[in-house]
Amino acid sequence: xxxxxxxxxxxxxxxxxxxxxxxxxxxxxxxxxxxxxxxxxxxxxxxxxxxxxxxxxxxxxxxxxxxxxxxxxxxxxxxxxxxxxxxxxxxxxxxxxxxxxxxxxxxxxxxxxxxxxxxxxxxxxxxxxxxxxxxxxxxxxxxxxxxxxxxxxxxxxxxxxxxxxxxxxxxxxxxxxxxxxxxxxxxxxxxxxxxxxxxxxxxxxxxxxxxxxxxxxxxxxxxxxxxxxxxxxxxxxxxxxxxxxxxxxxxxxxxxxxxxxxxxxxxxxxxxxxxxxxxxxxxxxxxxxxxxxxxxxxxxxxxxxxxxxxxxxxxxxxxxxxxxxxxxxxxxxxxxxxxxxxxxxxxxxxxxxxxxxxxxxxxxxxxxxxxxxxxxxx
Ligand SMILES: [Ca+2]
Ligand SMILES: [Ca+2]
Numbered sequence: 410x411x412x413x414x415x416x417x418x419x420x421x422x423x424x425x426x427x428x429x430x431x432x433x434x435x436x437x438x439x440x441x442x443x444x445x446x447x448x449x450x451x452x453x454x455x456x457x458x459x460x461x462x463x464x465x466x467x468x469x470x471x472x473x474x475x476x477x478x479x480x481x482x483x484x485x486x487x488x489x490x491x492x493x494x495x496x497x498x499x500x501x502x503x504x505x506x507x508x509x510x511x512x513x514x515x516x517x518x519x520x521x522x523x524x525x526x527x528x529x530x531x532x533x534x535x536x537x538x539x540x541x542x543x544x545x546x547x548x549x550x551x552x553x554x555x556x557x558x559x560x561x562x563x564x565x566x567x568x569x570x571x572x573x574x575x576x577x578x579x580x581x582x583x584x585x586x587x588x589x590x591x592x593x594x595x596x597x598x599x600x601x602x603x604x605x606x607x608x609x610x611x612x613x614x615x616x617x618x619x620x621x622x623x624x625x626x627x628x629x630x631x632x633x634x635x636x637x638x639x640x641x642x643x644x645x646x647x648x649x650x651x652x653x654x655x656x657x658x659x660x661x662x663x664x665x666x667x668x669x670x671x672x673x674x675x676x677x678x679x680x681x682x683x684x685x686x687x688x689x690x691x692x693x694x695x696x697x698x699x700x701x702x703x704x705x706x707x708x709x710x711x712x713x714x715x716x717x718x719x720x721x722x723x724x725x726x727x728x729x730x731x732x733x734x735x736x737x738x739x740x741x742x743x744x745x746x747x748x749x750x751x752x753x754x755x756x757x758x759x760x761x762x763x764x765x766x767x768x769x770x771x772x773x774x775x776x777x778x779x780x781x782x783x784x785x786x787x
Contacts, residue, residue, distance in 0.1 A: 448471050458597055465553075467498055469546070470542070476543070476577045481576065482572065501542075512532050533578075562597065605697070611747065631643075712756065718745070
């Protein structure tokens with residue numbers, strides 16, 4: 410690096426250590442600043458935080474001259490952290506006391522952008538004073554509470570961006586804007602996981618293989634996880650056939666991830682969530698892959714058999730919500746062909762034998778009674 414680059418402004422350097430196994434390690438951030446340049450730096454008081462803990466961010470000032478008031482915007486993840494309070498750092502408070510200065514903290518101002526919640530905090534020296542603060546000093550502490558631990562960064566921080574700049578007024582009422590850096594971080598101990606993925610509802614698949622856009626929640630699709638202790642954790646589904654289940658406590662015992670689609674066999678998958686590190690299990694975001702939901706179980710008993718056929722036949726040509734597998738407003742050939750295709754299939758974990766015939770009558774007899782030809786290879 411050249412002196413000129415530093416003289417022109419702070420130079421940021423990121424070193425990515427690569428070990429002998431060529432695993433990319435955590436990168437190390439350095440900022441080089443010309444000696445004497447004014448800047449601010451952020452620190453966290455904690456080395457390790459978990460759900461319910463508080464995190465205190467301290468803004469430290471370097472090489473300021475005659476500061477009489479100052480403020481900054483602090484970005485934080487509003488889903489994870491809840492603002493608690495702002496205080497003068499002890500160092501600043503002691504300095505004020507020793508110099509007979511009274512200091513007023515600004516009321517925090519809250520705002521939001523697309524990425525973050527933002528709190529604007531600051532403080533001013535009160536009354537007449539001959540001089541402001543010069544040199545290096547810890548200024549303000551801002552404290553948050555960890556209200557969710559669905560956070561999985563290796564290096565915990567309050568949010569993207571943190572603090573960009575610190576703005577202060579000096580004794581001659583000039584506004585000075587100085588750069589701010591945060592290289593500090595803490596270990597975030599997450600104990601909850603998120604699982605997500607896609608489901609594949611056979612009667613709502615485009616022939617090209619992707620799910621049709623539908624109000625799956627409105628159609629009664631349910632995604633949930635069942636813990637080893639039987640506890641159920643409900644998830645959400647969106648109109649693109651994606652599901653998400655949050656707040657699963659990490660455990661060394663597996664969860665069963667279950668997707669129910671009306672008119673279809675239920676699908677389920679066992680997964681163990683959480684990443685082990687030094688004997689401790691941490692939360693993670695894990696994608697779960699599930700078998701398709703097979704269409705045809707209109708009575709929801711976990712098997713596709715003659716009972717489903719019978720029900721469809723009874724409602725054939727009508728607009729019956731439960732029997733209309735593909736929800737196009739009519740019970741017709743499309744619906745019964747799913748049953749024909751998947752006849753005698755059984756959902757995962759279902760201990761029930763599908764019934765092939767009703768008395769002497771089988772699937773083909775019912776198809777023929779509707780004027781339909783059985784498919785060749787049936
Ligand atoms: Ca059935
Ligand atoms: Ca239909």
